[in-house]
Amino acid sequence: MLSFKEKDRPIVRKLLCAGCCVRCVLRFCCVGTCSAYRRSYEDIHKELLAFISEESSPQPHDASGEEKTDEPTNKRLRIDEGSTEGSVTAAQTDSDICPVCLGVLQDFCEPTFAKQVSDAVKNQQYEFDSLVLTVSLPAQLSVREHSCWLHVKKEIREKSMCLGKEDVIQVKDAFKWAVQGKIGQELGAAVLANSSCEVSVGFMHPETEEDCHFLANTCPDCFKPTKNKASIFTRMAVVKALEKISEEKFSRHYPCPPKKTNTRCTALDTTCLHTSVFIAGRYNKFSRELPQTPWVIDGERRMDGSVEELIAAPLLSSFRADGFNFSSSGREDVDVRTLGNGRPFAVELLNPHRAKFNRTEIKQLQETINQSSDKIRVRDLQIVTREATSRMKEGEEEKTKTYSALIWTQKAIDSTDLEFLANIKDLKIAQKTPLRVLHRRPLAVRPRLIHSMSSIYLDRHHFTLKLCTQAGTYIKEFVHGDFGRTKPNLCDLMKTNADILELDVESVDIDWPPAIPD
Amino acid sequence: MEDSEKKAPSVIDRYFTRWYRTDLKGKSCEDHCILQHSNRICVITLAESHPILQNGRKIKNINYQISDGCSRLKNKVSGKSKRGGQFLTEFAPLCRITCTDEQEYTIFSCIRGRLLEVNEAILNKPDLLLEKPSTEGYIAVILPKFEESKSVTEGLLTREQYEEVLTKRNQQEEPC
Numbered sequence: 001m002l003s004f005k006e007k008d009r010p011i012v013r014k015l016l017c018a019g020c021c022v023r024c025v026l027r028f029c030c031v032g033t034c035s036a037y038r039r040s041y042e043d044i045h046k047e048l049l050a051f052i053s054e055e056s057s058p059q060p061h062d063a064s065g066e067e068k069t070d071e072p073t074n075k076r077l078r079i080d081e082g083s084t085e086g087s088v089t090a091a092q093t094d095s096d097i098c099p100v101c102l103g104v105l106q107d108f109c110e111p112t113f114a115k116q117v118s119d120a121v122k123n124q125q126y127e128f129d130s131l132v133l134t135v136s137l138p139a140q141l142s143v144r145e146h147s148c149w150l151h152v153k154k155e156i157r158e159k160s161m162c163l164g165k166e167d168v169i170q171v172k173d174a175f176k177w178a179v180q181g182k183i184g185q186e187l188g189a190a191v192l193a194n195s196s197c198e199v200s201v202g203f204m205h206p207e208t209e210e211d212c213h214f215l216a217n218t219c220p221d222c223f224k225p226t227k228n229k230a231s232i233f234t235r236m237a238v239v240k241a242l243e244k245i246s247e248e249k250f251s252r253h254y255p256c257p258p259k260k261t262n263t264r265c266t267a268l269d270t271t272c273l274h275t276s277v278f279i280a281g282r283y284n285k286f287s288r289e290l291p292q293t294p295w296v297i298d299g300e301r302r303m304d305g306s307v308e309e310l311i312a313a314p315l316l317s318s319f320r321a322d323g324f325n326f327s328s329s330g331r332e333d334v335d336v337r338t339l340g341n342g343r344p345f346a347v348e349l350l351n352p353h354r355a356k357f358n359r360t361e362i363k364q365l366q367e368t369i370n371q372s373s374d375k376i377r378v379r380d381l382q383i384v385t386r387e388a389t390s391r392m393k394e395g396e397e398e399k400t401k402t403y404s405a406l407i408w409t410q411k412a413i414d415s416t417d418l419e420f421l422a423n424i425k426d427l428k429i430a431q432k433t434p435l436r437v438l439h440r441r442p443l444a445v446r447p448r449l450i451h452s453m454s455s456i457y458l459d460r461h462h463f464t465l466k467l468c469t470q471a472g473t474y475i476k477e478f479v480h481g482d483f484g485r486t487k488p489n490l491c492d493l494m495k496t497n498a499d500i501l502e503l504d505v506e507s508v509d510i511d512w513p514p515a516i517p518d
Numbered sequence: 519m520e521d522s523e524k525k526a527p528s529v530i531d532r533y534f535t536r537w538y539r540t541d542l543k544g545k546s547c548e549d550h551c552i553l554q555h556s557n558r559i560c561v562i563t564l565a566e567s568h569p570i571l572q573n574g575r576k577i578k579n580i581n582y583q584i585s586d587g588c589s590r591l592k593n594k595v596s597g598k599s600k601r602g603g604q605f606l607t608e609f610a611p612l613c614r615i616t617c618t619d620e621q622e623y624t625i626f627s628c629i630r631g632r633l634l635e636v637n638e639a640i641l642n643k644p645d646l647l648l649e650k651p652s653t654e655g656y657i658a659v660i661l662p663k664f665e666e667s668k669s670v671t672e673g674l675l676t677r678e679q680y681e682e683v684l685t686k687r688n689q690q691e692e693p694c
Contacts, residue, residue: 432635435533435555435557435559435561435659436533436555436557437557438557438559438634438659438661439555439557439558439559439661440557440598441598442595442596442597442598442600443595443600443634443635480529481653481654482529483561483653483654483656484637484639484646484650484653484654499528499529
């Protein structure tokens, strides 16, 4: 049973006269219990009628300062017949569509619609145990709500009461309360205020789209011109304009209460969206002919395959995601191998239809990736939070990396010529943007540190150089000098022309993501 | 691994294509070599046949101030799109080099594009230009317009065509 107060009686009467649906009436009576809106239309209607036909102690209709109001019993009959006290405009249609919610709180609150929504979600085959329901309503509903509120306000002000707009229950909330129980039941999931799975229900009403247009004339500064052909009457802009416009001005431009319509809202397709899932790990690259990301020039693929595609493909299919974003702590050239523990990476899987995986299943995914190609290897694969991925980008700028390079020298050398390299600590170098990346990077001079070096003599013109450097150091340019634009460089140190024949990344010194023991 | 001076292709061989312009502005033998990177950036250098590099000449002075209002040293680019760089046409002068024998030579851009940088190292150490004209002694770095990346080398000679020019000169015994 709903508990009404005396002050609600004139509101209920006035709204029913104006053709409002029963749930909108409940809203303006500030009924805040969810279960009230779940009841059937007939049930609520019956109770409302019963309420307004109750008599309290007989009072004159226009007594001032009195809280209790009274109406003669023949009022109820008149309301039942659909005629009014004269507060409704002449141009009244016969339709029974609520002029405030345009049907959203009428047929769309029936179990059949809730089942329709649930079926649409089931068709998209998401796995979830909870969901959040979001509703989008056409902007003109705010205008109609405002109009109805003013209509009600006028009545109760005469009786020295007040009804704040914030006290009125919003259409969105009433709708959710009415349907979420049934939707949750159909889908076997809890409907919560927050969840990683979002089910969106939307409505539109083309017939009344122009209801908002007068606001552009009365409050022009609320409406910003849009870039594409989208309407300037966004929900936010309309709400803002309604806050600004005076009651008197509004009433001049828009009928209070709002006029009835011939059609009700149409429901848009139900859409689902799951928040992204992040998978992190470390990768090794064993091929010297594999780019990290797809290599495309002028729309043409230059080289088949890429590290990111090899890692993401099995993840995309297991998580049934729509797409992915790959990022890593730095990267290496096509012709450079990544050895040792590998380079940290994170894959953001977009709109995954399945998001729950246990450790064993993730281990299995790691195996699948490793079996798919001998060009890469992945370890420490795990699900991480979005926040955790920032640890990885930290590594890109702050941490050190170690390399191994095969060096050719123009002059003949013997092993004693290399000894001095081991004694060099924290060598400061200045690198102008290398010519090979200058087309897509700004021209700048980068100070960098070569922390330490060591060497392994191979023959008179070759040796292996191991280096530990600051993040962001261009190793190839340090070796050959890049037209003298990296200073000092290995040619300067060794006093000969030198070139780099092969480069390997030996380690990326960052301790994220956490190691997963086998 | 081979124990010899012969080796794998150099940085220039791996990443650049050599193009040439000979007898710039009709001046005999004033040849330039344009190194075009696969990413379309061009490095302007003296070709090995340029007079400055012949007969043990020494450099007295290199001047990037090519007119009262314009110094290539003042060139400043910013951002990824290299805004602010002076736009050059084929015969825009890059610098003037005076040798100790008072011969003066102008080095030209040879291609259309935005000037990214001129080599300041040779101001301090002109010998770099004589010893390593193709690498540390480069003159300037130019970025052609994206739409012109392919067409920018039209009108330039390939390595083979340049060598033919040299052969013809030797036959005619032109002094350089």
